[in-house]
Each structure stands twice: as C-alpha cells, then as structure tokens.
Amino acid sequence: LESCQDRLIELEKILENPNDPTRVRFLDGTDETPEIIMKKLEQLEQRLSTKEEQSLEKDLILEQVNRLIERLSTKADAGKDDTLALAKKVNDLQNKIKDITRKMMATLSELTIHQADALKLQQEKNMKDVELQQSYARMEQGEPPSEELERDWQRTNELEQKRKTERRTREERERETEHFLLPGGVITQAEPRPQAYAPSDDADIQVARPYGSHAPFKPSEPGANMRHIRKPNPKPIEI
Template sequence: LEEIFADPENKTRKRVLGGEDPSPPELLEKIEQLEVELLQKEERLLEMDFIYEQVSRLTDRIQTTAEDGKQDTLLLAKRTNELQKKIKDKTQKMMALVAELSMKQALAIKLQQEVRDREHFLMTVSSRIDQGLPLPQETEREWLKVLRNEKMQKEAAEARAKRAAEEEQAALPGSVHTTAEQRPTAYIPNDESSLPLPRPYGALAPFKPSEPGSNMRHIRKPIVKPIEI
C-alpha cells in the first residue's frame, strides 16, 4: 500500500471526495452561528458556575450547622447523663430517708407503747402503795438489779480513779512503777509501856508467803494423829 500511494504515476492512488465547498458568505454565516452558539454555551457555563458557587456556599453553611449541632448534641448528651446520675443519687437518698423514717416511726411506736406500759405500771404500784400492799416481786427484783448496777458502776469508777492516781504517782520523777501488792513497812507494838505508834520494820521485814498454786490439789492433807498420853 505504501508503494502504491508513493508512486506519483499511479492514477488510482487518490480518490476524489464528493460534495461542494461552501462559499465565503456561507462560511461567514456559519462562523457567526458558531460564535452565537459559543456565547450561549459560555453564558450557560457562567450560570452553572454561579449555581455551583451558591450550592457550595449553602453546603458549607449546612455542614457548619451540622457540626455545631453535633457539638450541641454531645453537650446535651453529657448534660442528660449528669441529670440522670443526679436523679439516681437523689432517688437512692430518698429511699434511704424513707427507710430511716420507717425505722424512726417503728421506734416511736415502740417507745409510745413502752410509755403506756410504764404509766400503767406506775399507776399499779401507786395504788398498791396507797393500799399498804407490798410491791410485786418483779418490781423488787428490778430495783435490786438497779442497785446492783449502780454499785458495780461506782466500784468501776473508783477502780478507774485509783488506777489513774497510781499512774500519776508512777509518772512522778524518782518513782518506780510496779504491779506488786503493797506491803506494810511498819507495825504497831503491843507493849503497854509504849505508845501505840507505828514503828518501821527496818531491814528484817516479815516474809509474806505466796498464794498456793494449782498444784496443791495433788497434795494430800496430813492426817493428824491423836496424842496418846
């Protein structure tokens, strides 16, 4: 094919196209028509650009509003969680107060019943005293129990006071702290010629025997034989 088309003497290498060439006025008219169409396309393109710009602006505004709404939604969710937590705490406190109120009401009812019982008991005792009758045995036992408790409390208070005094005495300079039982260091002579004044034992103080231990139960008591004369 290349050789056929490159040969200038070959008359079949070219093919005449059909049709007619437009005249210059027709070409000018065609050019003007194309320019008009180009202007219309440019106007359409400008309109599309303007619409695109407006749509982009609206889209940005909507996106900003959506972001702000998302932040507001997050804050609202946090606030809702805080309020729910406060409501839960208040509910628990209210339930605790209701339970405590129920306990107080039960205690008040019990105390009222106890007051009524004491009033009835007081009226009964007063009537027996007015009639010259002795008190009931239960009342006497309760009274003895109260006296015994008061005595025990008094002894305990005295023991505490004594212990505190001993601790204060032991805290003084030169004193020796000891838990041993205090022994007498003086005696009163039985001599009638001398005054009954205490005299110190000196270096030869009497010996105090120790308390018998638990092993004494294994030792038999000696059998005292009668003396035969």
C-alpha cells in the first residue's frame, strides 16, 4: 500500500511539472500586439452594441405588430355580423337584378309582339281605306258598295223572312193547340164527340143528359194501314 501511495505521489509530481518538454505543444502563427487586440475588441463591442440596438428595434416592432394583430382580430370578430348581413344584402340584390332582367326580357318580347300586331293592323287599315274608297266610287255609280255587302244584305233579308215565316207558323200552331185544348188542360187531337143527348120530353127546360156507359159507337176513319188488309169475300150460305 505504501509503495502504491508513493507511486501515486510520483505520478502527480510528473503531471504537475510545467517544465516537462513532453507536455509543451507550441501553436503556429504569430501573437498580435495589444493595440491590434484592443482595436478588434472595440470593433466587436461596436458590433455588439449595433446588434443590441437592432434587437431592441425588432422587439419594439414585434410589440407594435402584436398590438395591430390584436386590434385587427377584434375588428374582424366584430365585423363578422356585418359581413353576414352584407352577404345577405348582396344575395337579395342579385336576385332582384335577375328578376328585373327576366321581366325586361318578357316586356321586350311583348313589345315585339305588339309592334308586329301594330304593323299588321296598319296594313289592314290601309286595305280598309282602299276598300272604302272603292265602295264610295261604286255607290256614286248606283251600285252596291261591294259584292260581300250585297250578299250580307241578301242573307239578312232571307233570315228576316225566315223569322217571319217561323213566327207565323208558331202562331198557327198555337191557335191549333188552343182548338184541341180540353177544359181540363189536356191537349188532344181527337175529333170531339157528343157526351150527352137532349131529352125528348116536353119539359120547359131542356137539360142535356149524359149517355153514361152506353154511349153510341162512332168508328174512326180508316187509316193508311188499311191497304195491307184484304177485303173479305163472303161465301154464300146454302140452306
């Protein structure tokens, strides 16, 4: 143990010896003078101060940007409702524009149709004016205004004559109906027959007496179907 401790102490002395040539390692290059070192130090201090100023400026800019961002965020949150209302209003206006455009197209189509009708009516008016002048010229010569009007006049006269004939026929039919009208309101075309007879006694007041159930028989006149009936040929009776 003591030998180990002695060896340890010896090694420590070797390590602590600064004059040992095996422990020295010289660096390449030259050592600068203190003046140059001071200049470089001043330059580094200036650069450091410049960097610090730039850092402070950037910190200030960052604070301003953060404030602007917070302000814009607040405005954006507050403007969401306005944006929604504005979008709805824009949609309503677009729908109104579409409706107005559709109505304008329909009105334009109607206007085109009316223009065509007006042109057609103008042409008809011109034709009617020409026909009117021709009618005046024919009337001055003692002729009817036009053949069509003459045909209409004849047709009107024929209709009037037809109405008169129908009225006369209807009146005659009504008179015939009144002739065949019975007291009970029943209409019949049968020939009227006597329903009573005058008594043959010498009473002062002759009152007609009804036949009752034994009225005299009165055959009707033979009709057109008698031509289909063969006349009987009676056989002689032998006694």
